[in-house]
Amino acid sequence: MIVAGKTHKLKIFAFCLASLLLYGSAIHAAHDAAKSLRGPAFSDPTKHMQMPASWEEQPVKYESSAGDVSLAINLDQQMYRVLTPTIKEYAKKHGLNIAITDSTCGNSAGMLRRKMIDIGGFCCAPGMIDRFPGLRFHTTGIAPVALFVHPDNPIDNITLDQARRIFMGKINYWSELKTSDGRPGPEVMIKTVGRLHCKTRPGHWRLLLDNEDLFSSRMFEVGNISDMILQVASNTDAIGHETAWLATEYYKDRGRVKTLKIDGYAPEDLDALLSGKYPVYKTFSVTTWEGKETKNSVAGELVKFIKNQIETLDAGYGIVPISRLKKSGWKFKGSELIGEPELNN
Amino acid sequence: MDVKILPLIASLHKRVPLTTKMVLIVVIIGIILWTITDFYQSNYHKNIHEVxxxxxxxxxxxxxxxxxxxxxxxxxxxxxxxxxxxxxxxxxxxxxxxxxxxxxxxxxxxxxxxxxxxxxxxxxxxxxxxxxxxxxxxxxxxxxxxxxxxxxxxxxxxxxxxxxxxxxxxxxxxxxxxxxxxxxxxxxxxxxxxxxxxxxxxxxxxxxxxxxxxxxxxxxxxxxxxxxxxxxxxxxxxxxxxxxxxxxxxxxxxxxxxxxxxxxxxxxxxxxxxxxxxxxxAEIVSQNKHILYKERVNRTITIFIFIMTFAVIVYWITRHIQKITQQISTFSQETFGIKPEEVQKGDQLQILQERFRNLTEEVLVSRETLKRQANEQTRLIVNNAFDAIVTTDDGGIIKSWNPQAETIFGWTSEEAVGHIINDTIVSAQDHETFKKTLEYFMETGKWPVFNEQIVIMACHRDGHEFTAEFSVSPAWSGGHYIFIFIIRDVTERKQVEKKIKDLLSTVTKAKTEWETTFDSVTELILIMDKELNIIRCNKPFAEFTKKSIDEIIGGKCSDFLICGRELNNIIHNDQIKNKPERTEFETEDGRWLYVTHLPVFDEKGEFLNTVITATDITELKRIEESLTESRAELKERIDELENFYEMAVNRELKMIELKKEIVRLKDETLKNNPVEI
Structure with missing residues (x-):
């Protein structure tokens, strides 16, 4: 009987140990899986594109149609809308003729590669393909990427895992999610709308799912922000992603949308973003040329002005300036943001 | 504008028929409205299309x-x-x-x-x-x-x-x-x-x-x-x-x-x-033009239909205006004897207006004439009225005073006008009542005795008082009330009234007495009209028929008596014969009535009604029957007595005769055989 009792205890101990190991490994695996789904937030600032020597010697040459300009800038869509009036005021004040174009990170990269502009604006953290010799990135701030739905959608909050599973096509019905009062969402299929821009740049949607192959084959892709808002605002069953200000404010003429909380944190909660609790964001930056043939002190002054403007920008634009990022432990190399703060838990 | 043109326009305005003018005006307004709406609609369409x-x-x-x-x-x-x-x-x-x-x-x-x-x-x-x-x-x-x-x-x-x-x-x-x-x-x-x-x-x-x-x-x-x-x-x-x-x-x-x-x-x-x-x-413009063209066509058709409808309506109205004009002409001719004007052509409304203006003038002239006549008639009526007619203002100041007032009250018009009516004609004992009546009206706007006769004691200039009857009518004139008093000396009438009253009292008393008598007699009395409807009956009749008097009145005699029909026939015949009759009838309950009916004729000999008097003779009948029976029995007894008498007397007589015979025989015998005996 004693032998039998000991054996029994041993069996229980073994079972508990095995359960703990399994549980631990399951958590570890889940953590790893989540980590593997998340793409990089930043690229290695030390690596850059190899360009011919002749290219490096090339000075900045503006497009002929730009006319006689003292500075040429290409800004990303959000910064163009936020900063253009103040830049124009700055130009007026300093007697400068600044040509500003409204475009994308890809265009900025292309124009920089062709050395057509002095300052390139990026709404994504720069990728290796954007890093040209003699080009310096200055981070201006970060902004949360909101997941948003039609205002009639009763779902208000989802977990990051659920968000990923929605876009991966593993959660297909809104009824698989819960409303704030614990009831299941509507029994309709989720229509995911994606804008998989800047695939070679880190951050942005890649913090949700690293690459386009992870997204559901059912996902409806659009080519620009305006169409994204239009699609979600006109479909009660749709979900999309974009920076909160563009989604809820700037493009509201395209239709109204409602942002979702992720793990209980709203994209408008900039403190949550700063502390790393809100997981998806965009990194804004502008560039200056530092090469002998390309350096422009006027551009350097303008970049300083832009950074200062963002520091004093209204919180409604949803942009966290670099001073707050630095204070919250975000990692910088020079003037470029290169890493997230260490999380305590 | 040239002065010469104005009369020309006025002449044209008068000469052109109303329908033509209206259609022209509608067309002009239509074109203006069409242009304005087209302008706005075109812009509206343009904007809509652009959006x-x-x-x-x-x-x-x-x-x-x-x-x-x-x-x-x-x-x-x-x-x-x-x-x-x-x-x-x-x-x-x-x-x-x-x-x-x-x-x-x-x-x-x-x-x-x-x-x-x-x-x-x-x-x-x-x-x-x-x-x-x-x-x-x-x-x-x-x-x-x-x-x-x-x-x-x-x-x-x-x-x-x-x-x-x-x-x-x-x-x-x-x-x-x-x-x-x-x-x-x-x-x-x-x-x-x-x-x-x-x-x-x-x-x-x-x-x-x-x-x-x-x-x-x-x-x-x-x-x-x-x-x-x-x-x-x-x-x-x-x-x-x-x-x-x-x-x-x-x-x-x-x-x-x-x-x-x-x-x-x-x-x-x-x-x-x-x-x-x-x-x-260009394509938008072309589409817009195409839509506008379609709309314009639709609008033009609609407007054309409207104008035509309007023209028809105006024509219809014009015809009626012409009829009205004609009626006014006829009216003028018939009423005022004015010769109708020649039928004019042109604006029918203007013609009507002209005719109407003429009629108005005629009416005004007539009104003035009538007014004059009315005033004269009023004056004559007032002056020749048997009653005193006095008018006062709302303060009771006499404003007019007719000749009869002079006669009744002794004051001339000149003396009375300007004085307070109360002081002038009302006796001291009725001053207060008269005054309060006027004050009540002024305060409440209501006339407590409106259109009713007020009897007061009036006072003659010489101081004698007499009974006068007032009727007062207020009238609103020139922003003030005037009161029209019609006053009559009713002293004689009152005396006549008193006599009538006394007479009436006597008659009433007589009537009551008659009715009491009518109902108190034991006879049943009915009065029937020409159609033999009961117009009156007395209480005994009602009690006899066990109906109320109201139920009986209006009914026929036959409705209440089994013998009624027969009675009716008799009465009907007697009406013709014009003489009273007496009849006996047995009722359904075995009672006997002795009915007398007396036809009543007016002084012209026309039949008025029949008075029927019925006496319940049942007891008499019973006594009569009893007497008849007693008589028969008595007769029988008499007969029996007579028979008995006859028999007894005869036997006695026979006995006497026999005795006489016996005596004779005895005598004879004795005579013959006196020993044997």
Whole structure:
């Protein structure tokens, strides 16, 4: 009987140990899986594109149609809308003729590669393909990427895992999610709308799912922000992603949308973003040329002005300036943001 | 305006018929309104169309962008797919084995048909109709190329730089070479040891063909163009004629509605390129014109119908106006004896107006005449009235005083006018009542004895008082009340009334006495009219018939008595005979009535009614019967007594005779035989 009792205890101990190991490994695996789904937030600032020597010697040459300009800038869509009036005021004040174009990170990269502009604006953290010799990135701030739905959608909050599973096509019905009062969402299929821009740049949607192959084959892709808002605002069953200000404010003429909380944190909660609790964001930056043939002190002054403007920008634009990022432990190399703060838990 | 023209216009205004004028006015107003509404409606339509077309173009633009986006994305997806197909990896493996990357002298192979490392043409067509399919070795050198349209390979592909492959290897890359935009997608294929084995690149110039292909058949009906530059110009379009290459967008804006949007941020692009959708403004204008034309036609028809309807209505009204004018003429002629004017032609309303004005004048003249006559008549009535007619203001001041008032009260008109009526004609004992009555009216606006006779004691100038009857009527005149008092000396009438009253009292008393007697007699009395309806009956009759008097009145005698019909016949006959009759009747309950009816005639001999008197003689009848029976019995007894008497007397007589005989015989015997005896 004693032998039998000991054996029994041993069996229980073994079972508990095995359960703990399994549980631990399951958590570890889940953590790893989540980590593997998340793409990089930043690229290695030390690596850059190899360009011919002749290219490096090339000075900045503006497009002929730009006319006689003292500075040429290409800004990303959000910064163009936020900063253009103040830049124009700055130009007026300093007697400068600044040509500003409204475009994308890809265009900025292309124009920089062709050395057509002095300052390139990026709404994504720069990728290796954007890093040209003699080009310096200055981070201006970060902004949360909101997941948003039609205002009639009763779902208000989802977990990051659920968000990923929605876009991966593993959660297909809104009824698989819960409303704030614990009831299941509507029994309709989720229509995911994606804008998989800047695939070679880190951050942005890649913090949700690293690459386009992870997204559901059912996902409806659009080519620009305006169409994204239009699609979600006109479909009660749709979900999309974009920076909160563009989604809820700037493009509201395209239709109204409602942002979702992720793990209980709203994209408008900039403190949550700063502390790393809100997981998806965009990194804004502008560039200056530092090469002998390309350096422009006027551009350097303008970049300083832009950074200062963002520091004093209204919180409604949803942009966290670099001073707050630095204070919250975000990692910088020079003037470029290169890493997230260490999380305590 | 020229002074000469005014009469001409006035003459025309009068001469032109009303219908013509109204139609002309309506047409003029219609044209003005039509022009105004057309102006506003045209603008409204224009705005609506603009909004609609803007919405439409937005919608079309979204669709075009999506088609273009999908088309561009296909390039990278296709290159990934083609690079993973088995025939491609087999071919690359074969080249790897031949160590093709190490070749120093290379001969580029240009295929005129899809090479074996590419899918068949049908698959290529399904996925992506790329212009160039390029295979380069591990060193990035061009080795094989296939051009779908046998076009010469662009120079930059002959010696491509590494940046090109880096930018196009993870997404479709839009770039500019030799002023021609290209879309490039490449896939680098690693070898067994991880080295670069080769690169498959798809490329296509982003030109008109590309754009048309991207929009498919569905999108071919809309105008679309790719634009670039700070001052955007067309680099490709699906309609060369309308949207020629190089044309600046700003120059096109006055001819087209333009919706431009789109940065190719799903891929890499160093081109500031946008997709613009165009819609010809001429087409909008043409559509607008067409709709407006239709609307104008509809509006014109509607207005025409309205005008015609209006003309008919005006004509109908005009006809009636003419009739009214005619009626006024007839009325004038018949009432005032004015000769009708000649029938005029022209504005019927004006003619009516003229006729009406004439009639008004005639009426006014007549009214004045009538007024004069009425005043004269009033004066005559007032002056010749048997009653005193006195008018006062609301303060009781006498304003007029007729001759009869002079007679009744002894004051002349000159003396009475201006004095207070109360002081002038009312005796001291009725002063207060009279005064209060007037004050009550002034306070409440109500006349406590309105249209009723007031009897007061009036006072004559000489101081004697007499009974006078007033009637007072207030009248509103000139913002004040005037009171019209009609006063009559009713002393004599009152005396007559007293006599009548006394007489009436006597009559009433007599009537009561008669009715009491009528109801107190034991006889049943009925009075019947000519039709033999009971018009009166006394209480005994009601009690006899066990009905109320009200139930009996109006009924027939036959309704209450079994013998009534018979009685009616008798009465009817007797009416003719004009003489009273007496009859006995037995009622249904075995009672006997002794009925007397007396017809009553007026002084002309006309029958008025019949008075029927019925006496209950049942007891008498019973006594009579009893007497009859007693008489019979007595007779019988008498008879019996007579018989008995006869018998007894006869026997006595016989006995006497016998005795006499005996005596005789005895005598004789004795005579003869006196011993024997």
């Amino acid at each position: 609609e077309h803007k919405n439409m173009i937005n919608h079309v633009a979204v669709e075009q962008r999506m088609r273009f986006d999908n088309y561009v994305k296909k390039y990278f997806q296709s290159v990934k797919l083609f690079a993973t197909q088995k025939k491609f990896s087999d071919y690359l493996e074969f080249l790897e084995k031949k160590k093709w990357t190490e070749d120093k002298h290379i001969q580029v192979i240009y295929h005129s048909q899809p090479p074996k490392w590419l899918p068949s043409r049908s698959i290529l067509r399904t996925f992506i109709p790329a212009h160039y399919f390029i295979l380069s070795d591990g060193k990035g050198r061009l080795r094989e190329a296939y051009s779908r349209e046998h076009a010469k390979l662009p120079q930059f592909f002959l010696k491509p730089d590494s940046v090109l492959y880096q930018l196009s290897q993870h997404q479709s890359f839009l770039t500019l070479y030799d002023n021609t935009p290209y879309i490039i997608a490449s896939k680098r294929i690693p070898g067994e040891k991880g080295q670069l084995a080769g690169t498959l690149t798809l490329a296509c110039p982003v030109d008109d063909k590309f754009l048309i292909q991207s929009q498919g058949v569905i999108g071919s009906s809309s105008l679309v163009a790719l634009i670039t530059g700070l001052d955007p110009f067309i680099i490709a379009s699906n309609n060369k004629k309308m949207l020629p290459k190089g044309e600046k967008i700003n120059a096109l804006r006055d001819r087209f509605l333009v919706e431009e949007e789109g940065f190719f941020d799903y891929g890499n692009s160093d081109l500031l390129i946008s997709l613009a959708t165009f819609f010809p403004i």
